[in-house]
Amino acid sequence: MRPERSFQGFILALQRFWADQGCVILQPYDMEMGAGTFHPATTLRALGPKPWKAAYVQPSRRPKDGRYGQNPNRLQHYYQFQVIIKPSPPDLQDLYLKSLAAIGIDSSLHDVRFVEDDWESPTLGAWGLGWECWCDGMEVSQFTYFQQVAGVECSPVAGELTYGLERLAMYVQGVDRVYDLNFNGREGAEKVTYGDVFLQAEQEYSRHNFEHSDADMLFKQFTMAEEACKKYLDAGWKDNKREAHLMALPAYDQCIKASHVFNLLDARGVISVTERQSYIGRVRDLAKACGEAWMRTEAGGSSPSLRGESL
Amino acid sequence: MxxxxxxxxxxxxxxxxxxxxxxxxxxxxxxxxxxxxxxxxxxxxxxxxxxxxxxxxxxxxRQSDLKQERKGPRVGGAEAAIQGFLKATGLASLDEAKIQRDPKGDFYIALTEKPGKxxxxxxxxxxxxxxxxxxxxxxxxxxxxxxxxxxxxxxxxxxxxxxxxxxxxxxxxxxxxxxxxxxxxxxxxxxxxxxxxxxxxxxxxxxxxxxxxAKVVLDPQRRKDIILADAKELAFAQGFELVEDPVLLDEVSGLVEWPIVLMGSFDAEFLSIPGEVIRATIRNNQKCFVVSDPKTGKLTNKFILTANIEASDGGLAIVAGNERVIRARLSDAKFFYETDLKTKLEDRLPKFENIVFHEKLGTQAERIARIVRLAAEIAPLVGADVEKTKRAAQLAKADLVTEVVGEFPELQGLMGKYYALAQGEDASVAAASEDHYKPQGPADRVPTDPVSIAVALADKIDTLVGFWAIDEKPTGSKDPFALRRAALGVIRLLVENKIRLNLVSVSDFHSSVLDETKMRMAQAKAKVSGGFSVIANAHTTQLWNGRQVRVNSFDLLNFFVDRLKGQLREQGARHDLVDAVFSLGGQDDLLMVVRRVEALAKFFDTDDGKNLRAGVKRASNILGIEEKKDKRAYDGAPDAALFKLDEEKALAKAMAEVGPEAGAAVAKEDFAGAMTAMAKLRPAVDAFFDKVKVNDDDAAVRENRLKLLNEIRAATRAVADFSKIQD
Structure with a gap:
């Protein structure tokens, strides 16, 4: 499973590298989301004082980026590899460069650069400073020191790395079309390409996202998710006092849901420019309320005396 | 040290x-x-x-030592005061203090020394x-x-x-x-x-x-020099020329500690895309320089990148990687460009109906329609074909909704020109897409094609009249809609192309065109709220140059005047002359204003001009004093019968000749001629002040002489108000 021969070998190499750094290797979150940052292992775990190290692949859905399988590198579903380490270690840049070496990018042969990129997510109420990481002129990763997430100041700051897996693998394998990536590392009859796995899905989902998704249903789903999120947040405050929260994670699931439904509605072209801002604001309000609740949970760093108590 | x-x-x-x-x-x-x-x-x-x-x-x-002298209480003063003095100065006892005598008595003085750190x-x-x-x-x-x-x-x-x-x-x-x-x-x-x-x-x-x-060039200027020299060298070695780009050079030199300049190439088929699109793609996205062929002046299929390392393979992998990224980027750009070419510019116009220009000024479609009407109105005045001008104005903004401009906003206008040419539009019509945005600043080119001039004026005047109508004028350093730049653009378009335009009339005309947009918006609003639509389209007017004009038109004229003064000041010209011309009133033709100012400036550089101005000033001063003293004006013609001295008669005679001559010259817009005529007054004015005492003992003679002085002042007003001119 050499990283430069197969897409899966590439993923396994990254996982192994970050496992060796003491990261918890998680599996993808079981919900649709636009980026690995939405995973509660990043959004929520970035908050509060407790140390946290995790790495995982997250399938990311960008309904608007669908191109019916026609474009060589645009996809409505792709993989991000996400690393989150809190507090950010002093040698995070070096670790990142070592991880590139682990997937076959030799920094004595390639031109690796850190180019300014300030990250901001209006839907998550989050911002950070960092870079786009370039390899020979190609953006291959995002590197961010989170300053605020879900409206809460990060204390301490977490470092986040996001690798665009397809793009990096295309570079390492030397292919120009994402569908030509060798997925399983075999040759001849046994070879499975990225296209074999995902081309049909790209075509089908593009049709769905742009032409057939049920907008009426989606509008209802958005409202339902929004209402459920608020309901769970309200119900989660222990003894009705805003000191301890017992249901931040289920509430946050609904925030993820609302965000993805919004992306689907946006791709369908049924949200006007002015409405767009208001939808983003509504998702942000949910994210902020979830962040506030999370800070009152045990993993969020709230008082250990709450342990073991139930609703 | x-x-x-x-x-x-x-x-x-x-x-x-x-x-x-x-x-x-x-x-x-x-x-x-x-x-x-x-x-x-x-x-x-x-x-x-x-x-x-x-x-x-x-x-x-180290710092120098700091010596301090501090005056304390009187010798034998209150104990509390003495204790306070000792505490504040850090003295152990009064023995350490000096005693100083001054007229008020003997005082303690503390001399302290603060040693430098x-x-x-x-x-x-x-x-x-x-x-x-x-x-x-x-x-x-x-x-x-x-x-x-x-x-x-x-x-x-x-x-x-x-x-x-x-x-x-x-x-x-x-x-x-x-x-x-x-x-x-x-x-x-x-x-x-x-x-x-x-x-x-x-x-x-x-x-x-x-x-x-350790492979770090500390000085940014040296890194820039290295990159520029190496890039030029690499291009030259292949018979090409680097397309220099100082802004990109600044940025690139801030991305590397050890600049290594390398050259890559891309498939020549991409050269079918306009050079500006290739450059924008390679520069904005990849931070690489482009290269041109000196034989054709056009881009070649090469680019220059700046790496941060001396790679072990001499940069082969780096170049190959950059080439792949640039190939993908150019494929996108080519796809955008070719997609754009499939839709005619006029077929894009309906899209503008859904794009708001400003919430109080309607949609982009309405703005385009207004520009078309105003451009058609201006066209005959600038010698442009009306039909071509209307077509140009119609299409000038159409590229804003193309893919390439969406990707590279800085190519607006230019892409419109390419697309217009590709669909067989007249060359003037196509040029207006690019040129109607000009001039963007003092260094920018001013269009000279009449069609472009008409559309450029209409575009800027629509902006100015519009934002004036909704009271969004620039204040202090805030000018979010770049209205000052628009006004300066209008001035340069008019003056450099020698175009006469009555700005107040044009602004009045366009305000009524704008009223239609506002009416439509008010009706739409009324319809939404389900209420009655009583549309009031009130605007205030004022008397200007013998007729009623909109207050906004007059206000906008003053805005132009201020910009003109600022521009003249920056050019080192005499902006006070602008005031002297404007205070004549009724001046809204900037070209004529500038011509008068130029003639005045030249005239005042001559001895005749300087002396005449001194004479007129003296006349004005005397009149001012006497009019104030007598609480009356000395207007009306002087009585020839009351002239006693030859100098009076000579001045009256000179005035009788010069007045009509200067007036006739001004009527012909021959301002230099008017000045030459004016110069003839000088000997008579000089002689008059030399020999004639204005405040004669005979009241009738005095009044007559004051009236004569008033005539001097009046005669010079044919060209300017001399009293506004600074020394």
Missing amino acids: PDLLLELFSEEIPARMQAKAAEDLRRMVTDRLVAEGLVYEGAKAFATPRRLTLTVHGIPA PTLDVLAEILPMIIRTFPWPKSMRWGERSAKPTSLTWVRPLHSIVATFGLETEEPEVVPFELNGITSGQTTRGHRFMAPAEISVRRFEDYEAKLQA
């Missing part, structure tokens, strides 16, 4: 912030040193992607303070310490600090301080990939040399 070396070593600093940060560091440290009484000989600051460095040389080794100690205090308060545009927290509220913020994580101080001949000392867990020292690192090991440095000279050996 000793020197300071300071290096702040961090993770990658954004390229655009480096130059200002270096300057801020130099200013903050040197200002602080001077404030501490430490005057230095020289200072220089540098920045690379990973470090800010400052060297200050010739700083005194060693500069090393001063630096150890001020450097951490400067680092803590450094004005980065955006800064951040990081690492374990970011959990504390007192954590240091920096542009990106700060890793180490070099701070040494000492003489060239001696081993320098480290300026000792600790900041956010970083202890100052004399250790830095070289290039991230090529020389990552620690380096021990003493002072600036060995620091710079050791960095150079």
Whole structure:
């Protein structure tokens, strides 16, 4: 499973590298989301004082980026590899460069650069400073020191790395079309390409996202998710006092849901420019309320005396 | 005297912030040193992607001692006062005080001496303070310490600090301080990939040399020089020419510590895309330079990149990687361009019905329709074909909704021109797409094709009249809609193309066109609210030049006048002459105003002009005094029968000749001729003041002479109000 021969070998190499750094290797979150940052292992775990190290692949859905399988590198579903380490270690840049070496990018042969990129997510109420990481002129990763997430100041700051897996693998394998990536590392009859796995899905989902998704249903789903999120947040405050929260994670699931439904509605072209801002604001309000609740949970760093108590 | 070396070593600093940060560091440290009484000989600051460095040389080794004399209470004064004095001055007893006698009596004086501190100690205090308060545009927290509220913020994580101080001949000392867990020292690192090991440095000279050996070019200017020279050389070697780009050069030099310039190429088939699109793609997305062929003046299929390492394969992999990315980017651009060509510009226009230009000024479609009407109105005045002008105005903004302009907004107008030509539009019509945005600033080209002139004027006047109508005028330094630039554009279009346009009339005309948009919007609003639609379209008017015009048109005229004055001032011309011409009233033709100003300026450079102005000024002053004293005006023609002296008669005669002559010249817009006529008045005016006493004892004669003076003032008003002219 050499990283430069197969897409899966590439993923396994990254996982192994970050496992060796003491990261918890998680599996993808079981919900649709636009980026690995939405995973509660990043959004929520970035908050509060407790140390946290995790790495995982997250399938990311960008309904608007669908191109019916026609474009060589645009996809409505792709993989991000996400690393989150809190507090950010002093040698995070070096670790990142070592991880590139682990997937076959030799920094004595390639031109690796850190180019300014300030990250901001209006839907998550989050911002950070960092870079786009370039390899020979190609953006291959995002590197961010989170300053605020879900409206809460990060204390301490977490470092986040996001690798665009397809793009990096295309570079390492030397292919120009994402569908030509060798997925399983075999040759001849046994070879499975990225296209074999995902081309049909790209075509089908593009049709769905742009032409057939049920907008009426989606509008209802958005409202339902929004209402459920608020309901769970309200119900989660222990003894009705805003000191301890017992249901931040289920509430946050609904925030993820609302965000993805919004992306689907946006791709369908049924949200006007002015409405767009208001939808983003509504998702942000949910994210902020979830962040506030999370800070009152045990993993969020709230008082250990709450342990073991139930609703 | 000793020197300071300071290096702040961090993770990658954004390229655009480096130059200002270096300057801020130099200013903050040197200002602080001077404030501490430490005057230095020289200072220089540098920045690379990973470090800010400052060297200050010739700083005194310590502050001078500070002697203070402090006056205390009277000898034999109250005990409380004496105790307070001792406490404040730190004296042990009155024995340590001196006694000084002055006219009010004997007083205690305390002489204290505050010894100067060693500069090393001063630096150890001020450097951490400067680092803590450094004005980065955006800064951040990081690492374990970011959990504390007192954590240091920096542009990106700060890793180490070099701070040494000492003489060239001696081993320098480290300026000792600790900041956010970083202890100052004399250790830095070289290039991230090529020389990552620690380096021990003493002072600036060995620091710079050791960095150079560790593959870091400290001086940004040197990095720029290297990149530019190597890029030119690479292009030249293949018979090509680098397309220079100073802004890109600045940025690229801030992305590397060790610039290695390499050349790559792309498939020649992409050269079918307009050169500007290729350049925007390669420059904006990849930060690479493009290359042209001097034989054709067009781009070639080469590009120049600046890497940060000497790669072990000589850069083959780097070039290949960049070529792949550029190929993908150009494929996208080519796809956008070819997609754009499939839709005619006029077929894009319906899209503008859904794009709001400004919430109070309607849609882009309405704005385009207004520009079409105004351009058609202006066309005959600038010698443009009306039909072509209307077509040009119709299509000029259509490229805003194309794919290429969506990707590269800076190509607006230019793409419109290409698309117009591709669909077989007339060359003037196509040119107007690009040129109607011009001039964008004082250095920008002014269009000369009449069609472009008409559309450019209409575009700018629609903007000005529109924002005036909704009261969004520029205030102070705030001009979010660039209205000053629009007005200056109108001035240059008119003056440089010698176009006569009555701005008040044009503005009145266009305001009524704009009323239709406002009416439509008010009706739509009324319909939504389900209420009655009573549309009031009120506007206030005022009397101007014998007719009623909109107050806004008059106000806008004054805005143009102010811009014209500003422009003349910047050109070193006499802007007071603009006032002298405008105070005549009724002047809204800027070309004529400028011509009058030019004629005046020339005239006042001659002796005749200077003396005549002095004479007119004297006449005005005398009149002013006497009119005030007598509380009446001396208008009306003087009576020839009352002239007693020859000089009076001669002046009256000269005036009778010069007045009509100057008037006739002005009517023909021959301002130089009017001035020549005016010059003839000078001997008569000079002789009059020489020989004639205005305030004659005979009241009738005095009145007559004052009336004569009034005539002088009136005659010169044919060209300007001389009283507004400054000495």
